[in-house]
Amino acid sequence: MENKTQKRKVLIVGGVAGGASAAARLRRLDEHAEIIMLEKGPYISFANCGLPYYIGGAIADRERLLVQTPSGMADRFGIDVRTDSEVISVDPERKIVQINSIERGEYSESYDELILSPGAKPVIPAIPGVDHPLIHTVRNIPDIDRIKKQINSSNKQSSIVIGGGFIGVEMAENLREAGLDVTLIEGNPQLLTPFDPEIAASLAQEMQQHGVQLLFSQRVIAFREAAQGIIVQLGSGQELQTDLVILAVGVVPDTGFLADSGIELGTRGHIIVNNKLETSVPHIHAAGDAIEVQDYIHQLPVSIPLAGPANKQGRIIADRLGGLDSTYKGTQGTSIIKVFGLTGATTGSNEKTLQRLGVPYQTTIVHPSSHASYYPGATALTIKLLFTPEGRILGAQAVGYEGVDKRIDDIAVVIRLSGTIHDLTELELSYAPPYSSAKDPVNMAGYAAQNIINGHVQTFTYGDIASIDTGQSLLVDVRTSIEHQNGHIPGSISVPVDELRARIGELDISREIWVYCQVGLRGYTAARILAQHGYRVKNLSGGYKTYKLMYPAATLSPPAQSSQDHLSVPVDHHSSKPKTAVVQPSASTAELSVNPYQSVGEPVAATAAALHSTGDANTPSAPIELDVCGLSCPGPLIQVKQQMDTLQNGQSLRVTASDPGFYEDIQAWASMSHQPLLEISRGHGGTITALLRKSEQPVFTDQDHHPAPRNTLSAETSSPAASTMVVFSGDLDKAIASFIIATGAAASGRKVTMFFTFWGLSVLRKPPAAPVSKNLISRMFGTMMPGSSRQLRLSRMNMLGMGPRMIRGIMQHKNVPSLEELIQTATSLDVEMVACQMSMDVMGIQHEELIDNVKIGGVGYYLGQADQASHNLFI
Numbered sequence: 001m002e003n004k005t006q007k008r009k010v011l012i013v014g015g016v017a018g019g020a021s022a023a024a025r026l027r028r029l030d031e032h033a034e035i036i037m038l039e040k041g042p043y044i045s046f047a048n049c050g051l052p053y054y055i056g057g058a059i060a061d062r063e064r065l066l067v068q069t070p071s072g073m074a075d076r077f078g079i080d081v082r083t084d085s086e087v088i089s090v091d092p093e094r095k096i097v098q099i100n101s102i103e104r105g106e107y108s109e110s111y112d113e114l115i116l117s118p119g120a121k122p123v124i125p126a127i128p129g130v131d132h133p134l135i136h137t138v139r140n141i142p143d144i145d146r147i148k149k150q151i152n153s154s155n156k157q158s159s160i161v162i163g164g165g166f167i168g169v170e171m172a173e174n175l176r177e178a179g180l181d182v183t184l185i186e187g188n189p190q191l192l193t194p195f196d197p198e199i200a201a202s203l204a205q206e207m208q209q210h211g212v213q214l215l216f217s218q219r220v221i222a223f224r225e226a227a228q229g230i231i232v233q234l235g236s237g238q239e240l241q242t243d244l245v246i247l248a249v250g251v252v253p254d255t256g257f258l259a260d261s262g263i264e265l266g267t268r269g270h271i272i273v274n275n276k277l278e279t280s281v282p283h284i285h286a287a288g289d290a291i292e293v294q295d296y297i298h299q300l301p302v303s304i305p306l307a308g309p310a311n312k313q314g315r316i317i318a319d320r321l322g323g324l325d326s327t328y329k330g331t332q333g334t335s336i337i338k339v340f341g342l343t344g345a346t347t348g349s350n351e352k353t354l355q356r357l358g359v360p361y362q363t364t365i366v367h368p369s370s371h372a373s374y375y376p377g378a379t380a381l382t383i384k385l386l387f388t389p390e391g392r393i394l395g396a397q398a399v400g401y402e403g404v405d406k407r408i409d410d411i412a413v414v415i416r417l418s419g420t421i422h423d424l425t426e427l428e429l430s431y432a433p434p435y436s437s438a439k440d441p442v443n444m445a446g447y448a449a450q451n452i453i454n455g456h457v458q459t460f461t462y463g464d465i466a467s468i469d470t471g472q473s474l475l476v477d478v479r480t481s482i483e484h485q486n487g488h489i490p491g492s493i494s495v496p497v498d499e500l501r502a503r504i505g506e507l508d509i510s511r512e513i514w515v516y517c518q519v520g521l522r523g524y525t526a527a528r529i530l531a532q533h534g535y536r537v538k539n540l541s542g543g544y545k546t547y548k549l550m551y552p553a554a555t556l557s558p559p560a561q562s563s564q565d566h567l568s569v570p571v572d573h574h575s576s577k578p579k580t581a582v583v584q585p586s587a588s589t590a591e592l593s594v595n596p597y598q599s600v601g602e603p604v605a606a607t608a609a610a611l612h613s614t615g616d617a618n619t620p621s622a623p624i625e626l627d628v629c630g631l632s633c634p635g636p637l638i639q640v641k642q643q644m645d646t647l648q649n650g651q652s653l654r655v656t657a658s659d660p661g662f663y664e665d666i667q668a669w670a671s672m673s674h675q676p677l678l679e680i681s682r683g684h685g686g687t688i689t690a691l692l693r694k695s696e697q698p699v700f701t702d703q704d705h706h707p708a709p710r711n712t713l714s715a716e717t718s719s720p721a722a723s724t725m726v727v728f729s730g731d732l733d734k735a736i737a738s739f740i741i742a743t744g745a746a747a748s749g750r751k752v753t754m755f756f757t758f759w760g761l762s763v764l765r766k767p768p769a770a771p772v773s774k775n776l777i778s779r780m781f782g783t784m785m786p787g788s789s790r791q792l793r794l795s796r797m798n799m800l801g802m803g804p805r806m807i808r809g810i811m812q813h814k815n816v817p818s819l820e821e822l823i824q825t826a827t828s829l830d831v832e833m834v835a836c837q838m839s840m841d842v843m844g845i846q847h848e849e850l851i852d853n854v855k856i857g858g859v860g861y862y863l864g865q866a867d868q869a870s871h872n873l874f875i
Contacts, residue, residue, distance in 0.1 A: 009034045010321065011097060011111040013087045015044035017307045018117035018288030020068060021314030027077040029322030035079045036109065038099060040086040040118075041140050044070055049307055051144045052167070055151070056174025065141060090114070090261040092281045113283050115317055116258075116271060120251035120289035120305050129223030134230045135245040138167055147246070151178060156243045159183075160232055162220055163248035164191040166337055169203070171246045172212050173340055183213040183240060185220060185232070187249075194335065195344060195397055196351050198365070198462070198542065199384060201549050202399045206342040209681045251305055253290040266292045270303045275327045277317050285320075287313035296330030297348055297394060297415065298357060304331045334412045341401055341682060345408035348395025348415050349386060361386050361394055364448040364459065365542030367519035368441035370402040374810050375433035376629075377658055379686035382546070383407060383445045391420040391453050396445070401686035403441070410442045421449035448520070457527045459541040460514060462550050465489060473512045478526040479544070481871065482741070486668045489516065489547060497526045509535055516540035516547070623652035623691060628659075635817060636662050637669050638825055640692070641747035644675060647694040652678065655690045665744075666690045672721060673749035722751040723871035724862065730762035732792035732804050732819065736811075738763075738875045739822035745871070746829035753869070754826075755862040756854075757836035760875075761843060762786045763819075764835055764850045790820070827853050834862065 010026065010033055012019045023037050037044060046065050053059045070081035084102040091097070096108045122137035124130060136147050150156065157180060161172045164186030172184045184191075184207070190200040191207075191214075204214055219235040229243045253269045264272045264280035270292035277285050289305035291313070309331050319326035336345040354361045364385050369378040381400035387393050396411040398404045414423050424446025431438055439447075451457045468475060468491075475492040477484045484494040495503055497517070507513060513535050517523040523539040530537040540547065626643050628636040636657045643653055655666065663682065670677035670692060679691040723745045727738050738754065746752045756764055765786065786792050794804050811818060817825065826833070834857040835850055847856060866872050 007032050007034060008112040008321075009110065010036070010113045010115065011109060012037045012115045012117065013097070014117035014119055014288065015039045015081075016046065016048060016117070016119060016288075017310035018119075018314040019115065020044060020073075021311045022115050022117065022287065022318045023073065023079050023314075024077055025315045025318035026321055027079060029318060029324075031078075033321075035077075037073070037079055037081045038085045038087055038097075038109075039081070039083045041142065042083050043141050044068065044073065044081055044083060046141055048140065051138055051141070052170040052174045054144055055147060055171065056177035058174070058177070062141075062145075086257075087118075088257050090258060090263070090284075092262055092284060095283065111283075113321055114285070115314075116279070116284065116286040116290065117288040117310070117314065118254045118257075118290050121254040122247065123250045123252055124247065125220075125249060127220060127222060129225075129230075130247070132223050132225070132230055132245075134243070135223065135247055137247050138171060147244075150244060151175075151180070157181060158229075158242045159244040159246065160185060160240060160242045161246045161248060162232075163246075163250065164188065164214075164216075165248060165250065166192065166335070168246070168248035169207070169337060169339060171248060172207065173210075173338070175244075175246070176210060176212055180244070181211070181213075183215065183242070185215045185218050185234070187217065187219050189217050192337065192344065193352070194333065194346050194350060195399075196384060198546050198550055199344060199346075199382065199397045199399050202382065203337075203339045203342060203344050205549070206339050206682065210340045251289065253303070255290050266301065266303070268303070272301075275329065276320060277313055277328055285317045287317055293328065294330040295349075296332040298359070299330065300357070302331060302333075304333045306331070306333070306335055308334070332412065332415055334408065336405055336408065341686065342399060343401070343404040344397070344399045345404050346395070346397040347408050347412040348393065350395055350397065351386065354386065354394060359394065360389055362389060362449075362452055362459075363387075363461070363541060364445065364452060365520065365546055366441070366444050366448050367543065367545055368444045369437065370400055370441075371435050372433035372437045374816075377402075377434075377686075379658075381407065381441050382542070383441055384542075385411075385421065385424075385445045385449050387421050387449055387453075389453070391422060391449070393419060393421060393424070401682075403436070407440075407442050410440075411445075421446050421453065425450055448524075451524065457524055457531075458538045460538045461541050462547040465514075465540075465547070468514060473514055474508065476507070476513055476515045476526070477517075477544075478515050478522050479517050481873070482745075483518065485871075486664070487544075487548065489544065492516070497522045497529075500526055500529055504530070504533055507535065512536040512538065514538050514540070517543050519543040519545050623654040626653055626655045628655060628657045628662075629687065631657070631659060635659075637665055637744055637747045638829070640666065640669065641673075641749075641829070644673075644692065644694055649694055649696045652691060652693045655692070657688045657690075658686065659688075662690075663688050666692075669748045721749065722753070722865070722869040723873070724753045724755065724866040724869040725873040725875060726862070727754055727756045727760035727763060727875050728758055729795070729875055730759035730786060730792060731795035732807065733794055734875050735760075735763045735792060736819050736822065739819065739826055741873065742831050743822060743825050743829060746826065746831050750871075751832075751869075752826075752829075753832040753834060753862070753865040755834045755836060755857075755865075757839040758843065761835060761839055761845050761850075762792060763823075764833065764854050765845070766849065766851045792819070823851065832865075836862075 012023055012035065015037055019037060023035055026033060026035060043066060050059055050065055054062060054065060059065065070083055073079045073081045082101065086100045087097050088100050089098040096110045097114070098106065098108050100106050122139055124137070137143060159175045159180045159182050161168050161175070161182060161184045164184055168184060169191060172182050176182045190197050191204050192200050208214060220232055221235050222233040224231040224233060226241050229241055230245060232240045232242065232245065253271070255265060255269045255271060258265065262281055263284060266272055271279055271286040271290055272292050273279055273286050275294070277287060279286050288310040292301050292303050294300065295302040313328055316326040316328050332348050334347040336343065351363070366383050367380055370381050371378050379401040381398060381403060383398045384396065385393070386395040393411065393415050396408060398408050410427065410429065411424065424442055427442060429436060429440045429442065431440065452459060470491065475489060477488050477492045477494045478497040478500065480496050481494055495506065513530055515523045515526045515537060516539070520539060520541060520543040523543060527537045527539040624643065624647065626639060628639045631639065636659055640655055647653060663680065666680065667677060674695065676693045676695055677690060678693055681689050725738060725742060729735070742752045742754055792804065794807065808818060832855060833853065834855045837856050837858050
């Protein structure tokens with residue numbers, strides 16, 4: 001049994017995370033200590049991170065924000081809790097604190113040990129009119145009560161959030177969820193500065209798609225009274241009128257009461273502590289948002305206001321007072337944020353920090369799926385890894401709809417254990433198709449970094465493209481031709497990776513080749529091919545997906561013939577209300593569009609409104625609903641095409657899909673088929689919703705994105721789009737790819753001709769109803785060829801027939817149509833399937849051996865079709 005020979009008096013200044021944790025832990029270690037907690041506000045322990053979600057309604061019961069009450073602390077832990085008691089000074093020599101209490105007035109209290117956990121307070125900039133009653137900060141429950149009351153008290157319709165940090169973004173989201181129109185103003189060119197720009201851009205895009213208006217690189221210079229509401233004046237001259245303002249421009253340590261205490265403070269007022277969390281004055285300890293600690297990675301002073309570290313620090317102080325040798329080893333800044341359906345998380349250093357410190361580093365960006373791609377509901381992740389040239393991990397960031405938290409947590413643990421990128425490749429993480437892949441995204445990030453470290457590939461980033469020397473370098477798009485035509489980096493040429501070996505002679509070996517694909521994987525394959533043929537080559541980290549996110553306006557495929565060529569349409573998920581009024585606009589749309597984070601959706605929204613208003617008067621107001629969730633490409637597009645064919649001119653179709661590629665696919669389909677895409681958005685869980693309108697006549701736009709007369713276009717534009725394809729291979733995987741492309745093109749309104757020759761005729765064979773008379777040579781070829789599409793082999797890993805069965809099983813599980821179903825769909829979409837007469841003669845194939853609806857033709861017929869086509873493929 002423990003025997004306490006001395007009863008100590010411990011004062012704790014501040015509750016919430018650090019102070020409350022220290023009090024509870026200390027009591028468990030020392031039953032006899034006299035513990036007094038002094039809290040300036042009325043609540044000692046509340047979920048301050050949950051405050052914005054009470055505004056948005058995710059937390060409906062206010063009482064759930066109260067983690068612990070004064071009576072609860074007194075009853076369970078025997079702690080003397082004094083709320084509404086502000087410590088106004090500390091005298092270390094006399095070991096007393098001076099307190100100003102609402103209940104007791106001003107008085108002093110002695111201590112043996114003092115724990116400081118005063119936290120941080122919002123920055124209130126010295127701006128004219130900042131004391132207006134419609135301006136609020138967010139620190140505690142009384143703050144959030146005032147905001148909630150103001151929202152509920154009258155017809156509040158609009159709000160402005162100033163500051164794009166964690167608090168500002170969370171408040172903007174929850175004000176939007178509460179039904180208000182929201183404009184967020186940020187002085188930097190991006191949201192959430194702990195993230196690098198490409199990760200922050202995804203989060204900004206999510207906010208825009210949920211109706212939050214974003215203004216970047218803007219400064220508020222004054223607030224002014226309005227007849228109704230308040231006017232916010234910007235440095236650009238623009239003035240915005242609103243009903244409510246949230247000020248969230250940052251926090252500073254609440255340490256003004258320590259000015260004459262002798263306790264050493266940092267340049268911004270933070271309490272300086274050692275790894276024992278002791279201040280410069282004996283018997284005084286500090287924890288939480290008010291202290292300056294060591295950065296875990298660089299061992300430099302840093303202040304990071306996070307709840308997790310604050311709780312740990314409070315516990316460590318209590319441990320030391322209880323006789324345990326605990327130390328605080330530093331903060332690595334692991335944090336996470338929810339932005340509507342999207343999640344962003346980070347740990348360690350970002351690029352700005354590494355550049356400021358002059359630390360050599362390299363990066364890689366990967367875009368894996370959240371779980372096995374063949375299991376329904378998989379969504380894309382983006383993971384960015386930062387590491388030293390030797391492989392030590394310096395930081396990581398991720399964004400996605402699912403699985404972001406566990407991936408960043410995995411990497412945070414490896415950093416805490418001083419791990420390297422090689423450790424990421426060796427992590428054995430839990431796997432089942434609904435949760436991950438056999439190669440977890442964390443493993444994939446490690447592999448990508450390992451390839452760079454080992455010299456298997458050199459990379460470049462989206463920011464390097466502007467500096468490319470076109471005389472010395474060549475930018476090559478190794479995606480498919482269709483992907484290239486649907487949008488590409490300006491100045492790049494198209495050489496699909498599957499054609500690279502055959503066309504390698506087209507590339508000048510004296511020039512450095514910069515390759516890119518959609519996410520980086522095919523680019524890596526292309527880089528390895530080229531490097532082993534003597535080329536100097538680099539691969540774009542993160543691929544076209546990252547580039548397009550950062551430079552959306554630069555990737556549009558000219559000419560812009562329809563409104564849907566310019567997407568990023570903000571979709572209002574709430575009741576229709578007036579937007580924040582612009583009293584004095586000063587920047588043109590062209591000026592705003594230079595910012596990579598600025599939505600290019602405003603012209604589209606205007607066009608969409610025009611399209612709605614010009615519909616047939618008899619058009620039903622409610623759109624037809626089509627749910628294609630669970631289907632993979634090209635299934636969703638085929639379903640859209642089939643449904644659109646049944647609609648009357650002017651009717652609309654709302655499509656819901658789960659395939660991540662549908663977001664880009666439906667835009668391309670709408671553009672190619674000239675069907676107006678009125679709205680598109682990503683919802684919770686990564687589902688994609690698109691609203692289209694049936695139009696028998698193409699809808700084009702002029703250079704200002706307004707509907708243009710049909711006769712302003714060239715005659716060339718009116719030619720029907722067509723695609724032709726030579727299918728030479730009889731391999732199952734290549735046959736599937738052929739029909740996926742064919743059905744996708746046909747669903748987009750193209751006339752498609754597939755010309756089957758030599759071994760490709762196997763795809764069209766069916767078991768004959770009766771024996772077919774053949775000569776010896778024909779029977780030999782017939783024996784060598786598969787008897788029907790169900791007997792096709794794989795081009796790789798056939799494994800005595802096991803491979804095709806495995807592929808078919810995976811396709812069925814993933815809801816991908818089988819080859820036979822794709823053939824049937826192609827027939828229903830009027831895809832023209834032509835069997836080469838010469839090849840049939842040589843191979844001994846007769847007409848009755850082929851499936852129905854196959855035309856017999858020769859090379860002349862194919863060339864005639866190819867002459868009218870814009871796409872010609874050979875498979």
